[in-house]
Amino acid sequence: GQEFRFGPCRVEGVVLQELWEAFWDMKDVVQAQDNVTSVRLLRKEILQNVSEAESCYFIHSLLKFYLNTIFKNYHAKAVKFRILRSFSTLANNFAVIMSKLRPRQENEMFSISENARRRFLLFQGAFKQLDREAALTKAFGEMDILLTWMQKFYQ
Amino acid sequence: DGAAVLPAPQNLSVQSTNMKHVLTWSPVMVPEETVYYSVEYQGEYESLYMSHIWIPSSWCSPTAGPECDITDDITATVPYSLRVRATLGSQTSAWSTLKHPFNRNSTILTPPGMEVTKDGFHLVIKLEDLGPQFEFFVAYWRREPGAKEHIKMVRPGGIPMHLETMDPGATYCVKARTFVKAIGRYSAFSQAECVKVQGESLPL
Numbered sequence: 001g002q003e004f005r006f007g008p009c010r011v012e013g014v015v016l017q018e019l020w021e022a023f024w025d026m027k028d029v030v031q032a033q034d035n036v037t038s039v040r041l042l043r044k045e046i047l048q049n050v051s052e053a054e055s056c057y058f059i060h061s062l063l064k065f066y067l068n069t070i071f072k073n074y075h076a077k078a079v080k081f082r083i084l085r086s087f088s089t090l091a092n093n094f095a096v097i098m099s100k101l102r103p104r105q106e107n108e109m110f111s112i113s114e115n116a117r118r119r120f121l122l123f124q125g126a127f128k129q130l131d132r133e134a135a136l137t138k139a140f141g142e143m144d145i146l147l148t149w150m151q152k153f154y155q
Numbered sequence: 156d157g158a159a160v161l162p163a164p165q166n167l168s169v170q171s172t173n174m175k176h177v178l179t180w181s182p183v184m185v186p187e188e189t190v191y192y193s194v195e196y197q198g199e200y201e202s203l204y205m206s207h208i209w210i211p212s213s214w215c216s217p218t219a220g221p222e223c224d225i226t227d228d229i230t231a232t233v234p235y236s237l238r239v240r241a242t243l244g245s246q247t248s249a250w251s252t253l254k255h256p257f258n259r260n261s262t263i264l265t266p267p268g269m270e271v272t273k274d275g276f277h278l279v280i281k282l283e284d285l286g287p288q289f290e291f292f293v294a295y296w297r298r299e300p301g302a303k304e305h306i307k308m309v310r311p312g313g314i315p316m317h318l319e320t321m322d323p324g325a326t327y328c329v330k331a332r333t334f335v336k337a338i339g340r341y342s343a344f345s346q347a348e349c350v351k352v353q354g355e356s357l358p359l
Contacts, residue, residue, distance in 0.1 A: 014231075092231035
């Protein structure tokens, strides 16, 4: 069966197609709320050329931010827009993935983890530059960009 | 104001087989009346971070029968909390919550149904269609001493699949099991089914 392989980190028990279907169900509603069309948080330069070794650190940081900041603060909108089902599918599957990621902490991995951290800080920095609600809406709407990037590691 | 005068549904439980999950409960009996029920669920994320948020079930908000197919609601391999309440006109019962959260990795996986046929000298198998979550591992061999077992992964079920071109006079056997990627589990193998090919068996 297929699994996520973020470098040394393996994640089974998540069906990527279920995540895509959940996002497609809410995509129009969510992205219609994003009025700041000139800005992209998950920019190309952040996501391109992520090495296998870096990928576990990077996805761990991203999913942690999505679960602890974006999903946690977006749920009122999810109720309002009646997209709780999709919201729940994505949140719970992201939680499964995160719970199975074990980024290595050895010293020799420091430079790799630092690269991943810099990428994440670029994303977080762009998020913080926007108005809070606009940033939440944009980040939630950019989950297709995130899923597309994750798909490369689904084998 | 619809105060909770109806008794809450009791004996909630989930029966799950081959990734089909059904929540059942004891019906609330009111003579000559139809009682309706509403089902709601919470994934682990909601129960940890937003425990006040409950999501109406896809098919059972409301429903008349004392059961609910929650398969489409369970979309992650995490514990799900489930609750049910009864409604009769303006009367509403309290919520009854499933005692132990349900996780789809506890589903019962049965050996798959299969049809093994011959199409001339071709060994063909048709497996039970169990839905997109299922892959099938098919083992087949020629019945003779020291026979080598071949394995093929088949997906999806429900479509005839060519396994092997058989030798005249030989007997071939097949068995299969399922694999569910979302929970990383296999079923047991089915009973082996064998077919014999007409004609003289070729000298080895």
